[in-house]
Amino acid sequence: MKRVLPAAAAFLLAACAGAPTVDTTYSALSQDSRIQFIVLHFTSTRFAESLETLTQGPVSAHYLVRDEPPEVYRLVDDSRRAWHAGESSWEGNTQLNASSIGIEIVNLGDRGGEWHEYAPAQIDAVVSLVAELARKYGVARDHVVGHSDIAPRRKIDPGPLFPWKRLAEAGLAEWPDAELVAIRRSTFEVTKPGAEWFQQRLGCVGYAVPRSGIFDADTRRVLAAFQMHFRPARFDGEPDAESAAMLDVLASTRAGDASWCSG
Numbered sequence: 065m066k067r068v069l070p071a072a073a074a075f076l077l078a079a080c081a082g083a084p085t086v087d088t089t090y091s092a093l094s095q096d097s098r099i100q101f102i103v104l105h106f107t108s109t110r111f112a113e114s115l116e117t118l119t120q121g122p123v124s125a126h127y128l129v130r131d132e133p134p135e136v137y138r139l140v141d142d143s144r145r146a147w148h149a150g151e152s153s154w155e156g157n158t159q160l161n162a163s164s165i166g167i168e169i170v171n172l173g174d175r176g177g178e179w180h181e182y183a184p185a186q187i188d189a190v191v192s193l194v195a196e197l198a199r200k201y202g203v204a205r206d207h208v209v210g211h212s213d214i215a216p217r218r219k220i221d222p223g224p225l226f227p228w229k230r231l232a233e234a235g236l237a238e239w240p241d242a243e244l245v246a247i248r249r250s251t252f253e254v255t256k257p258g259a260e261w262f263q264q265r266l267g268c269v270g271y272a273v274p275r276s277g278i279f280d281a282d283t284r285r286v287l288a289a290f291q292m293h294f295r296p297a298r299f300d301g302e303p304d305a306e307s308a309a310m311l312d313v314l315a316s317t318r319a320g321d322a323s324w325c326s327g
């Protein structure tokens with residue numbers, strides 16, 4: 065005898081066809097947050113224009129930190145991808161839009177060689193925001209970077225006036241130990257390392273750098289990005305003893321477990 069489903073049951077079965085029941089009894093040990101990096105930018109435009117660009121244009125960021133007043137706006141939910149990094153690389157990871165939170169800070173950047181100061185209250189807001197995000201997602205200190213770090217050939221933001229040292233003092237970013245830097249600096253003042261050495265150390269710190277063995281234009285740009293971040297008093301890409309010492313100290317903290325550091 066043919067059995068006929070009641071109309072309501074047939075409807076329910078059809079509705080469920082695309083959505084299977086998922087059993088969540090078991091959970092894998094091997095997992096971490098999709099958010100691995102925090103990338104800082106400056107907008108290079110005033111607030112109104114920045115807001116328009118980041119909400120209506122072909123680029124975006126998760127957060128926009130205004131200068132006056134220092135409000136924090138969320139423009140993209142943390143769980144979704146914002147389009148702020150572009151072609152990018154850090155510690156061997158590429159295409160960082162997929163794995164990062166982007167924070168745009170309203171600042172005019174470089175106008176004819178004059179860099180605009182960040183307002184202290186705005187920096188306070190950035191530090192609090194980075195602290196909250198790093199805590200929430202377990203972002204490591206060496207994964208809090210600037211746009212110029214992950215795209216040194218294209219980008220200069222957040223610029224030489226961004227206070228990376230302050231982020232480091234708050235435990236949110238890396239900074240080389242000053243005493244170790246002083247010791248190594250005196251060594252490098254006697255014998256300056258060659259291009260290959262600089263390229264290897266820059267690679268260890270996280271930068272995508274050519275391994276050409278010569279101080280080509282790309283290597284200088286990467287070294288300039290490093291200097292802008294860690295030694296902003298001069299960022300001309302010249303391989304001086306102080307840069308070498310800072311690089312060496314930072315690279316040596318990574319070398320042990322850094323798969324991208326070989327070579």
Ligand SMILES: [Zn+2]
Nearest residue numbers: 105106211221
């Ligand atoms: Zn940027």
